[in-house]
Amino acid sequence: MFSMVTEGQKQETKHVRPGSDLTRFQLPPAFNLPKSQLQCYGEQIYCTSSDLLSKCNSGQSHLDRFISVVAWSISTTRPFIFGYAPYNPILGETHHVSKGNLNVFLEQISHHPPVSALHATDEKENIEIIWCQNCVPKFHGTSVEGRVYGKRELKLLNHQESYEMNSPNLLIRFLPVPGIDWIGNVNIRCKESGLVAELCYRSHSFLGFGGSQRSIKGKIFDSLSLKVLYEVEGRWDRTVTVKDKQNGNVRVIYDAKQVHSGLQTPVLKDAKSVRATESALVWSELSEAIMKKDWDKGREAKKFIEERQRELLREQQSMGETWIPKHFVASHSKEGGWECSPIQRWVPAAPIIAL
Known part of the structure; x- marks a missing residue:
């Protein structure tokens, strides 16, 4: 998500103060995870032991599908190991992995600021995901907050439905109790049905009291009538439930243990087809x-x-050129983030397979 300092940038650290942008700082290898941030983004899509996307597609009603999309969105929230960070992807770096019929492709389309683009498709289910993400970490003295800009779009093409959502922000706290958590508001909206979910990711207070670590609380409502249909509550690292406001019934829509258990390292199936820009290479x-x-x-x-x-x-x-992504058309959004459109209609099968 971010990194701290290299040998050649020691002088710059003297000027690190609250509010500083940390995107240009690098960690020494001892504090790196042995993977790129691009791989971490991809894992949020393909590293699941439950086929949540298929469940989104199989819902019998707008509301059934919307609740499944909420559960899928929560599944992309993963815990981090405090004190370690993945590599900052280099410009033009790619990551290409298949999981069943789902093919996932990512490209680093900007280095400063760091912007990653993702395109995933499942031709059998007729599902498409487009995701452009720009994380800007800011130093706040006792913590670092990674503000995540960009839009995620999940398209259920069989139902002609499109779901737009944002990401929570990443909070890395050094004092008084070290830890990493996701915080902030996430909005999920289906333009065709008018359904909206407003979720709040919460953490402990500064002193470690109050609030609930890794909790989610929110609601699902009809944006046309403003009628609240379900209350959402739980923990993204455990279980999340919805309560039907009409009859009071409560049911689990997301179980982190079930979704993330038994995961295995992706396997290389076709070495000759791996791009030279592949993260692992x-x-x-x-x-x-x-x-x-x-x-x-x-x-x-x-x-x-x-x-x-x-x-x-x-x-x-020196040649007056700017980098042009090879697999996406990128632009700045009105909200100050980035938007991207994939050049290919469908992502091809990858030489790396997630089991």
Whole structure:
């Protein structure tokens, strides 16, 4: 999501103050997870042991499908390990994985600011996901808040329904109790049915009292009549329920243990078809060094990638060129974030398979 400082940027850290943007700072390899942030974004879509997308598609009514979409949206919220962060993706980096009939493709379409674009399709279910995300981490003294900009769009093409939603923000707290949590408001809207969900992700208060860590509370309502249909409550790392406002019935719509249990590392099925820009290939030497705890080799591998990135940007600037994504058409949105449109209609099957 973000990183802190490199050897060549020690002088810059003297100027880090509350409100500072941390997107240009890098962590030393000892504090990196052995994967790219692009892979982490992709995992939010394909790393599930339950086929929640199929359930979204099979609902018999607008309301049934909407509730399933709410559950799917919650499933993309994953816990992080405090003190470690994935690599910042390089410009043009890609990640391509298939899970069953779902094919997922991501591209890093901007480096500063860091913007990632995702396109996922399931031709059998006739489902499409388009997701453009820009995380801006700000330092606030005792914490870092990663403000997540961009729009997620889930299309159930068989039903001619489109669901738009945003992401909660990531809070990394150093004091008084270290921890990582998702916070903020998430709105999910179906333009065709007029149904809307307003969810609030909550954390502990500053001193660790009050509030409920990893909790979700909200409602589902009809935007035309403003009638509240369901109350939503629970924890995104455990279970989430909905309460029918008409009859008082309560049922579980999301079980994190069921959705995330038994996951396995993706498997390479076709090495010849892997792009040179694939995340696992770009960062292979660094990841291997981290796994072996060879920090000298890790620093060298990371420095090589960073220098190559800077050289690419210098060459583009000297020729007056700007980077053009190869797989997406990108633009700035009116809200200040980014929007993207995939060039391909359907994502092809990937050489990397999630089991």
